[in-house]
Structure formats: structure tokens, C-alpha cells
Amino acid sequence: MAANLNASRVPILNLGPITRGVCVTMCGIIGCVSRREPVVELLLRGLKRLEYRGYDSAGIAVEYPSGIRITREVGKIRRLEDAVGASPQDGTTGVGHTRWATHGKPSEANAHPHVSADGRVVVAHNGIIENYRDLRRGLESRGIVFCSETDSEVIPNLIASHDRGDFPAAVRAALAELHGSFAIAVMHHDHPGVVIGARKDSPLIVGIASDRMLLASDAAAMLEATREMVFLEDGDMAVLTAESASFSRFDGTKVLRPSVTISWDLARAEKSGFEHYMLKEIHEQPQVVSDALLGAIGSGHEVNLEQIGLSDEVLRSLDRMCIVACGTSWHAGLVTKFWLERFARISSEVDYASEFRYRDPVMDSRTGLIAISQSGETADTLAALRRAKTDFNARTLGICNVQGATIARECDGLIMTHAGPEIGVASTKAFTGQLVAGFLLSLKLAAARGTLSPHEVRRLTDQLRRVPQWIARALESADAVRDVAASVADARGFLFLGRGANYPVALEGALKLKEISYMHAEGYPAGEMKHGPIALIDEGLPVVVIATRGPVYDKVASNVEEVRARGGRVIAIVNPGDDRVSKQASAIITVPETDPLLSPMINVVPLQLLAYEVARIRGCDVDQPRNLAKSVTVE
Numbered sequence: 001m002a003a004n005l006n007a008s009r010v011p012i013l014n015l016g017p018i019t020r021g022v023c024v025t026m027c028g029i030i031g032c033v034s035r036r037e038p039v040v041e042l043l044l045r046g047l048k049r050l051e052y053r054g055y056d057s058a059g060i061a062v063e064y065p066s067g068i069r070i071t072r073e074v075g076k077i078r079r080l081e082d083a084v085g086a087s088p089q090d091g092t093t094g095v096g097h098t099r100w101a102t103h104g105k106p107s108e109a110n111a112h113p114h115v116s117a118d119g120r121v122v123v124a125h126n127g128i129i130e131n132y133r134d135l136r137r138g139l140e141s142r143g144i145v146f147c148s149e150t151d152s153e154v155i156p157n158l159i160a161s162h163d164r165g166d167f168p169a170a171v172r173a174a175l176a177e178l179h180g181s182f183a184i185a186v187m188h189h190d191h192p193g194v195v196i197g198a199r200k201d202s203p204l205i206v207g208i209a210s211d212r213m214l215l216a217s218d219a220a221a222m223l224e225a226t227r228e229m230v231f232l233e234d235g236d237m238a239v240l241t242a243e244s245a246s247f248s249r250f251d252g253t254k255v256l257r258p259s260v261t262i263s264w265d266l267a268r269a270e271k272s273g274f275e276h277y278m279l280k281e282i283h284e285q286p287q288v289v290s291d292a293l294l295g296a297i298g299s300g301h302e303v304n305l306e307q308i309g310l311s312d313e314v315l316r317s318l319d320r321m322c323i324v325a326c327g328t329s330w331h332a333g334l335v336t337k338f339w340l341e342r343f344a345r346i347s348s349e350v351d352y353a354s355e356f357r358y359r360d361p362v363m364d365s366r367t368g369l370i371a372i373s374q375s376g377e378t379a380d381t382l383a384a385l386r387r388a389k390t391d392f393n394a395r396t397l398g399i400c401n402v403q404g405a406t407i408a409r410e411c412d413g414l415i416m417t418h419a420g421p422e423i424g425v426a427s428t429k430a431f432t433g434q435l436v437a438g439f440l441l442s443l444k445l446a447a448a449r450g451t452l453s454p455h456e457v458r459r460l461t462d463q464l465r466r467v468p469q470w471i472a473r474a475l476e477s478a479d480a481v482r483d484v485a486a487s488v489a490d491a492r493g494f495l496f497l498g499r500g501a502n503y504p505v506a507l508e509g510a511l512k513l514k515e516i517s518y519m520h521a522e523g524y525p526a527g528e529m530k531h532g533p534i535a536l537i538d539e540g541l542p543v544v545v546i547a548t549r550g551p552v553y554d555k556v557a558s559n560v561e562e563v564r565a566r567g568g569r570v571i572a573i574v575n576p577g578d579d580r581v582s583k584q585a586s587a588i589i590t591v592p593e594t595d596p597l598l599s600p601m602i603n604v605v606p607l608q609l610l611a612y613e614v615a616r617i618r619g620c621d622v623d624q625p626r627n628l629a630k631s632v633t634v635e
């Protein structure tokens with residue numbers, strides 16, 4: 001049920017002591033102060049573009065002459081839209097929030113924006129307040145009554161408790177008491193036409209337009225209003241009115257923050273006629289690779305990585321690379337390791353960021369730490385990066401898809417993946433962008449270290465330039481993939497096999513399938529199958545095998561024979577003209593033959609399509625799979 005709360009007369013609902021744990025949130029926030037234009041529609045549209053960050057409940061708070069009206073709703077934004085439908089629409093200042101909770105059930109009371117018990121201060125929050133229990137206890141001892149289970153509700157109450165008539169000063173005083181990660185958007189009943197934003201360890205961007213100021217967790221939410229954006233730094237606060245945006249540190253020191261012009265356009269951030277964002281993003285991959293290569297390969301075949309930030313001398317001095325990442329980005333890291341070792345002859349390891357941060361790794365200033373992250377905000381990857389910098393003085397390099405993201409800003413050097421906004425929760429085009437970045441980095445390192453002949457560099461860069469057309473041809477397998485999907489959509493599970501650089505592709509195929517179709521799938525190095533998983537083989541467990549031509553083709557073909565000998569059903573990804581594996585397979589999907597070193601960029605495409613088609617046949621929510629959020633900004 002929707003709740004229309006007038007903040008100046010907010011109903012007080014005491015839920016009693018907190019017994020159900022922290023409501024950890026990974027959410028999207030938006031705010032707008034406009035001179036004349038009503039903001040309700042803009043907030044709702046912005047929230048829809050932020051929905052990938054969380055979608056279990058949502059709310060908006062809009063300022064009217066009678067007070068701030070808050071509407072909150074459990075479920076997706078379209079339910080909030082229905083709830084807002086009947087309200088007046090003419091308010092010109094407002095904030096909005098879309099929430100994803102990992103603990104504590106999604107409910108109207110736990111949805112944002114939250115309001116102080118005196119009804120004056122309204123806050124939308126993304127992140128987690130680690131010391132909220134202490135803060136809440138202190139506030140309760142002063143008679144403040146809380147309405148939700150959330151950590152976030154302490155923020156408006158803390159601000160209200162510091163309120164002596166100076167709104168920014170009250171926010172600052174509250175910020176000084178908060179521990180944890182947060183991006184907040186704040187409104188005050190006594191200060192109409194003002195929204196204050198602040199960030200620490202959670203993204204927040206200010207949008208600057210001629211007739212309004214905005215803020216949001218993600219640039220895409222503001223693109224319809226402006227392309228001019230200011231990326232706040234950790235510890236920044238922004239005070240927005242319709243005409244101005246002023247920036248300061250939490251301690252009040254004024255700062256100037258340059259604005260940047262975002263090149264993404266709105267059409268690019270929308271579905272462009274595809275049924276789902278994921279499908280659109282799969283089809284964007286040829287363009288992603290072309291964009292990533294723009295300016296990256298010079299006329300002499302040298303690799304130019306503008307923001308790499310590490311001189312050739314430093315690159316030469318490195319004796320080891322350590323890659324940290326999570327999920328799909330970790331798979332991109334595994335492929336990159338293969339290239340780094342092969343091209344640059346540098347020992348490389350790949351760690352789950354969540355493991356690395358709590359291990360006792362051995363590294364020093366001669367170690368190159370590569371943090372791979374689509375969002376650039378993943379909490380574990382960020383923590384691993386910070387640990388490598390502070391504890392070991394490692395040289396750090398980020399591979400990121402989001403301009404201005406925290407990881408992008410905190411690394412010594414950066415390679416942007418140029419994949420554009422990825423809205424589907426399951427990562428596809430960002431993975432391909434990461435592979436291109438990893439390939440270019442490996443070539444760059446090889447050049448600095450003199451480990452590849454000019455002829456080999458020329459050959460590899462020529463091949464890389466052909467990847468967009470190969471991916472475009474791999475996309476032509478869509479019909480064949482759809483038929484295969486129909487034949488396996490009710491299987492009890494899947495095994496994905498690959499070898500060499502295509503072993504991580506097998507892992508990625510399995511991850512895609514389980515994320516969006518909720519079917520169990522495991523990725524394995526094909527040679528390992530006989531050490532255990534072979535026991536699973538029977539007619540009910542389709543085995544997807546990457547069997548394109550290359551140095552390990554014969555080995556993979558033998559593995560396929562092992563599966564067939566046990567009555568297994570093989571779906572093989574093969575090159576045109578393949579006869580050995582194809583004869584053994586129940587179904588084949590053909591992709592163009594490429595240099596085997598580049599084949600992961602092409603071979604992943606039919607696996608992405610297979611996951612998509614199976615999920616669609618099973619009626620799953622492809623773009624917003626259950627229990628998943630796009631940007632995992634808490635541990």
C-alpha cells in the first residue's frame with residue numbers, strides 16, 4: 001500500500017526495539033531543485049533509470065506550500081508511479097529513492113525517503129551507517145521515536161537534532177557523526193527550494209542545467225535534463241538551489257569541483273527497441289569494441305592508453321601483476337592473466353577481491369595491482385585496491401566502465417572500458433569491454449618490456465581490429481541458439497567446459513545462466529572433468545563445450561568424446577567446417593574462426609545469448625533477476 005505522508009504531520013509508528021538486524025541498502029537516489037518545472041515526473045523517470053541499483057521499494061518526497069509530501073511503495077517504480085498518480089504534481093523541489101535490501105524485509109516503513117520524528121528533515125540514503133545502533137540509542141534516549149528498522153532513519157533525526165536554523169551547518173554536524181558509507185539527498189521543511197547532497201564511499205553526481213540543479217547516484221538518471229555533471233569526491237557536500245550548486249568538504253571548507261560533459265546520450269541508455277536491456281547490450285558489443293579501440297592503436301601499431309598513469313619505466317619495473325575483481329569482472333581478470341603471461345611474460349595472479357582483502361598477500365611496490373570493475377564502486381574491489389595501495393604501496397591500475405567512479409579515481413592509472421551504461425543486471429557488454437582493456441594493457445606492457453616482436457604486435461593489433469566484425473557474425477547465431485535453448489530450458493542443470501583462455505569463458509557462461517534463469521550451472525576446465533564432475537554426466541545435464549580451433553582443440557575434442565561415451569548431451573560452440581566435435585554433439589552453434597588468442601571475445605557471445613533465451617523461455621525477469629543488484633556497494 002502507498003503511504004502519502006505530509007512531512008510536517010508525519011504519523012509516528014513505533015516498531016519497538018531493533019531486533020531484525022541492519023537494513024543494508026544498495027540503492028539509487030535522485031534529487032532536483034527546479035526554477036519552475038514540476039519535478040515529480042522527472043524524479044520518477046530518473047528512478048526508473050536507477051532501478052537496476054535496487055528495486056524492492058521506492059519513494060519520492062516533493063515540496064509543496066503545505067509541506068513536504070512523501071509517497072513510498074513496496075515493489076518496482078511503476079507501483080510508485082500509480083501511487084503518485086493522484087497527488088498534486090506541481091512541486092518544484094524533490095528527492096527520490098529506489099531501494100535494494102539484503103536484510104530486513106522490503107516494506108513501506110523501510111522504504112525511503114525517511115523523515116525526522118519532528119517532520120522537518122527528509123533524507124534519501126544509499127549505503128550503510130555502521131554506527132547507527134549507537135546513534136539511534138542516543139536519539140531514542142532524547143525521546144526520538146523511530147518508524148523503521150533501517151539504519152538510514154538516524155540521518156534525518158541526527159540532522160534535526162543539530163538544527164539551529166542553518167540547514168548546511170546541521171547537515172555538516174550530522175555528517176561528522178556518521179560512520180560507514182553513504183550518499184544522501186536531504187530536504188528541510190523550513191528551507192524550501194534547497195537540496196543538500198553528500199557522499200562518502202557511495203557514488204553521488206551533481207547535474208547542472210540552466211533552469212535546475214540535480215543530483216543522482218548515476219549519470220543516466222539525469223541525462224534527460226543535462227549532460228553537464230560534477231562527480232563529488234568522498235567527503236564532499238553540495239548545496240543545490242534552482243540557480244546554484246556550491247561545493248564544500250564536510251568540515252565546511254569551500255571547494256571548486258570541475259564539471260565534465262557526459263558523452264552518453266539518452267537513447268543509448270534506453271532499450272532501443274530490444275525486448276530487454278540485456279539483449280540490447282549483447283547486441284551492442286561490436287560497437288563497444290570499436291569504441292574501445294578508437295585512438296587506442298596508433299599508426300605504428302603502438303598501444304595508446306591515455307589515462308594509464310604509469311610510465312613505461314614503471315611498467316618495466318613491475319615483477320608481478322595481481323588482478324582483483326568480483327563476478328564477471330573476475331572472469332575478465334582470468335582471461336587477462338592469460339594474455340599478460342603470454343604477451344608480457346609477467347607472472348600474474350587473479351584473486352577474488354573479497355578474499356584478497358582479508359588475506360595476507362605478498363606484494364610490494366614492484367607489484368602491479370589491477371582492479372577490474374564495471375561499476376567502479378564494488379565494495380570488495382575498492383577495499384582490495386585500497387589495501388594494496390596503503391599496506392603494500394603497490395602500483396594500481398583500474399579497468400572501469402563508469403567515468404568518475406571511486407575505483408576509477410583512486411587508482412594510479414585507469415583504462416576506461418567505454419561500454420556505456422549497462423542497465424541489465426547481468427553483465428555482458430561490460431565484460432567484452434574489460435577483455436579489450438585487458439588485451440590492450442597486455443600489449444602495452446609487452447611493448448614496454450620488449451617481450452613481443454614488432455611483427456607479432458602488428459599481427460595482434462590487426463586481429464584485434466577485426467573483433468567487432470567477428471562479434472557481429474557471432475550474433476548471427478541467435479536463431480540457432482534459440483532452438484538450442486528451447487531444447488534444454490527444462491534441464492536439471494548445466495555443465496560448461498572450456499580450456500586455456502576459454503576456461504574463464506565457460507565460467508562466465510555458467511554464471512550468466514544461473515543469474516538470470518535460476519538454473520544450476522557449473523563452469524569447469526575441460527581437463528578437470530574427469531576428476532569429479534564426470535560423475536554427473538547423463539542425458540539430463542547438457543554439457544556446453546567451447547570447442548573452437550586452437551592449440552587445445554584436440555584435447556577438448558577428447559573431453560567431448562568422454563562426455564558422449566557416458567551418454568551426455570553435448571552442445572558445442574565450434575568454428576565453420578568443424579567435423580570432429582560436431583559429429584559428437586547433439587547441437588552445434590557456429591561462431592567465426594578467429595585467432596585463438598582473441599576467441600574469448602567471440603565465444604562468450606553465444607553463451608550470453610543462450611542464458612538470455614533460456615531465461616526468457618522460463619519467464620524470468622531477465623533484466624532484474626531476483627536477489628541481485630547491479631552495483632554491490634556494500635560488503
Ligand code: F6R
Pocket residue numbers: 326327328329330372373374375376377378381425426427428511512515630631632
Ligand atoms: C554478473 C555480474 C556480477 C558483477 C560483479 C562485479 O553478471 O554482473 O557478477 O560482475 O558484481 O561488479 P563490478 O564489475 O561492477 O565490480
